[in-house]
Amino acid sequence: MAGLELLSDQGYRVDGRRAGELRKIQARMGVFAQADGSAYIEQGNTKALAVVYGPHEIRGSRARALPDRALVNCQYSSATFSTGERKRRPHGDRKSCEMGLQLRQTFEAAILTQLHPRSQIDIYVQVLQADGGTYAACVNAATLAVLDAGVPMRDFVCACSAGFVDGTPLADLSHVEEAAGGPQLALALLPASGQIALLEMDARLHEDHLEQVLEAAARAARDVHALLDRVVRQHVREASVLLGD
């Protein structure tokens, strides 16, 4: 449908948000007892589950061990029921490999890996429902799970996507907006230092506009950080109450 108007003249998006507004975010930490750390996040209708094991000894080939830092191993998968049409997604297809690699790069930049040489940290992420911004949801969920596992990090890693329609940058794209085929930028940010852990962009965007889109994504990522921070504090408060008994 070419006729869909992504941004109306009054400044509303298809789902009623304004250009800079995020979707509703809800998150919980410590959803599984067996794992070292776990978290569940909902960003609008995108739902993701992340589980962290480690740091532990290298499994499998010992040759993979790194002498000076820990190995971060990320696996991404997406449930068959996650999209509108039910579709089988075999393990290890191109898309999930790529996503796993991106997650790995993101978290290698954030986790203080040099504290655990010759060991391994596993991060497993599964998307239960995909409605746009899956990468961002995965990163946010994984951050909470890593925090839950107590693995030392430089900072939160907060991710958000941004698009560009009619000269206006849109934060946190939904599936409808992604499907329209405009430029889309995914940003993972370390909010305290403002460093960028990962920046990805598909489709073409004029250089002149890049800065404002980046700015919009960064602002959205900071907003996400505020939310995640609240979730962590809430979780810690609950845990300490339980411990205090």
Next chain:
Amino acid sequence: MLQKREKVLLLKTFQGRTLRIVREHYLRPSVPCNSPLCSQPTVCLNDGKLLSSDVTHYMIPDWKVVQDYFEILEFPELKGIIFMQTACQAVQHQRGRRQYNKLRNLLKDARHDCVPFANEFLQDCYLPREQGESMEKWQTRSIYSAAVWYYHHCQDRMPVIVVTEDEEAVQQYGSETEGVFVISFKNYLDNFWPDLKAAHELCDSILQSRRERENERQESHRKEYPEHLPLEVLEAGIKSGRYIQGILKVNKHRAQIEAFARLQGASSKDSGLVSDILIYGMKARNRSIHGDVVVVELLPKNEWKGRTSALCENDSDDKSSGESTSEPMPTGRVVGILQKNWRDYVVTFPSKEEVQSQGKNAQKILVTPWDYRIPKIRISTQQAEALQDFRVVVRIDSWESTSMYPNGHFVRVLGRIGDLEGEIATILVENSISVAPFSEAQMCEMPVNTPENPWKVSPEEERERKDLRKTHLVFSIDPKGCEDVDDTLSVRTLSNGNLELGVHIADVTHFVAPNSYSDIEARTRATTYYLADRRYDMLPSILSADLCSLLGGVDRYAVSVLWELDKTSYEIKKVWYGRTIIRSAYKLFYEAAQELLDGNFSVIDDIPEFRDLDEKSRQAKLEELVWAVRKLTDIARHVRAKRHGALELEGVEVRIQLDEKKNICDLIPKQPLEVHETVAECMILANHWVAKKIWESFPHQALLRQHPPPHQEFFSELRECAKAKGFFIDTRSNKTLADSLDNANDPSDPIVNRLLRSMATHAMSNALYFSTGSCAEEEFHHYGLALDKYTHFTSPIRRYSDIIVHRLLMAAISKDKKMESKENLFSNKDLEELCRHINNRNRAAQRSQKRSTELFQCMYFKDKDQETEDRCISDGVIYSMRTNGVLVFIPRFGIKGAAYLKNKDGLVISCGPDSHSEWKPGSLQRFQNKITSTTTGGESVTFHLFDHVTVRISVQASRCHSDTIRLEIISNKPYMIPDTELFHQSSLLLKSDLVKEVTRSVEEAQLAQEVKVNVIQEDCEKYCQTKGRSLYTLLEEIRDLALLDVSNSHGI
């Protein structure tokens, strides 16, 4: 803050399966209500357009009303309309993008009192659709509940009227809430706008045409046309190269048969086709109308046809003259329409006899559009008889595959057929020019300048602007009697010996703020329209003729470009742009300036500025002025020479303009004065430097003007013609073209050169405005002027593009000073759209000017007795060959037209020994540059290219279309005054003749003589503002003749 809801949609996929989609829907506690009665302004945060506060009620149209009666809602008289988001979305989904964009523009238009209301995003208004509730019911319910909310939001102070077409809704909601009324649309118009006759008529006509359509749908007709393919198939087909996308252009002379699809952008590159695609016949055209974007499928090669090259009159409908076609070209048929470009059409109702012959269904009437290229339109109306003698505007509603002709409805009456005002209005509507008088709101924005309250330079401006009043000798050179002076010049010697050249342009943007009412109006008009006898200004006259006009002896704001030039080499050292205050010392006219330049000082008596001076200071001032004019000319000569390899090209550009309105220019002295070139050169220099400046500051959103190089194949005709006369035209580059055109001069016949130049002009593409962001830098080139960058900067009073360029330049200056730019500039996309609009309007302006000139020519020749009046017989030059006739140019009147060598009965022309022509049976034979007519008796006569012949001019009257000039060759020898050198003189004679005739007929008419004369004089004063150097005066007189005749025939 936001509340999340979910909407479940069931969509059908392309494979036909149903898909359940869940979309989020966020609700917010407040949305802008845009009402001045808002009870919580801090919550609503209204910005932008508000409803006016002086309405008696608010009107909320239902979704159905917005869809069906949108044209009525566009009436500016209807005020206080609130468009609910639900209704807007229904329009978008069901009526497509075209109508939705109309709605968007209406909402954006500051002059129109209507606002949008995002009811679906407001917590208190959003109603989820219930199980089993139909879409329509839900929409009506949502709109009603939003209306109730709105009423309470405005503290119950303003009654709200929901207008719907749904009887049930009237029943159900009518008395549910006090203060919110639900009535039908017809009822609403009757109760609230009983006097708005136009709206009632339009409403009836829409209703009727809709009823007709419904009836038709029920009757099962046989199919007249194949169905259009669905959009996805078309898009896929275009991508795969199976179908080709193009714009449909109907051949004006063979509207029933021939149309061409002009290829657009990418598709022409991929398919390897260079030419247009021929669409042969109405069936293959498949309901597309001139201007539509169509998708074409090519036919197999054995079905390809050639285009017809014979001259043809339009009334011979289907008699295709198959014998005289050229070689086959790609032929195709339309399989779908991507975008319909329907507009308002001017039509004529059939006369009484014709109506009767149309037969059984008297309700539906076939009307004939004024434009030949548009098919007849079927109208349902009962007023057919009353409308017979009028030109009428209609709109097309639909064209079903079961119907031979499109269905339409009647909109309004323009005027009587043949009446000058009616015909002019027709020309305006056909070119989509709307020239309502300037609105009250707009006039309120204007500054005041009356004798009691004169306009003054404000102190703040004086501080910010550079003051040139004391330091510079500024003067203007314009045509005689010009009132809107937008450019002035200055030149002086600096203290370091260098020269300073200055071009000062009226600062229109100071008075016209972006997005003010005047700005919006000026943007819509885009240019001042010059018709043969009148002018429609882009800006109100207080600006165009007074405050923005750089008149002599008064302080005015200006935007200046100052160059510092080396004293000897005239090389540009420095350039300064900025806002200034100037006082023009002299308002010269071209002839006077030329005399000064030539050292002939007798003209100083004509210059009013010198009149009241004593001899001594007069001498000093004169010397100063003469020095400036001479220096200026000198500089212009140098600058011109420096424009690399384009020594004659400026001339070409000017000639293009002249040629396009050739009929107007005929009376201009043939040799342009050097002063013309001097002024033009300074303007080109200013335009060029401003173009460079704004492009450097805003590489992606500057408005420039390009002139793409012409296609070589278009020059073939020119080369052939020149060869016939023994000239060689080298078209490889702009310089060689200019040179060889200069050489192609036949000393015995200067018209040959003019015709060749006009052909060269025809072969060239038009210069266009564009946005730099949408074009590669190599394409910026201006072919005609041989400049790499060019724009229009020097006439902001009559061109909107110049206003944009002024704003860009101002923004560039403040950017240089590291200041935050106050003006919000257009983005590349918006600017591109604006450029397209301005280009369109310019073309429309040219067309309407040409059309109105033709109209006057026809009116002039209409009442002449062809046999006795010797003015109807004139000398003509053959400039092109066709299989059954020739195209002739008449230098004396500047008319171009076709003359047949073979008439409708199949007789051919033959010339006896006395060279007078007769019609005899025979045959024609066409060669490259001659055509021979041989009678059965063995006599033959040959016409060569550039032969002079004698033609008789007559007018072919037409009821439904514009009258046309007909030419008839009455002798193959030149007319009595064969010395063509004299034609210039003779046309001057003609002018004085006309003046005499005007006065004589005025006397004879004895119709309130003085009043008439006064009117003429007033008109002259009013219209002589800009086009001093035009046929204007002549046409003014012709117009007067026409007026007299009309009033005579009606009065008696």
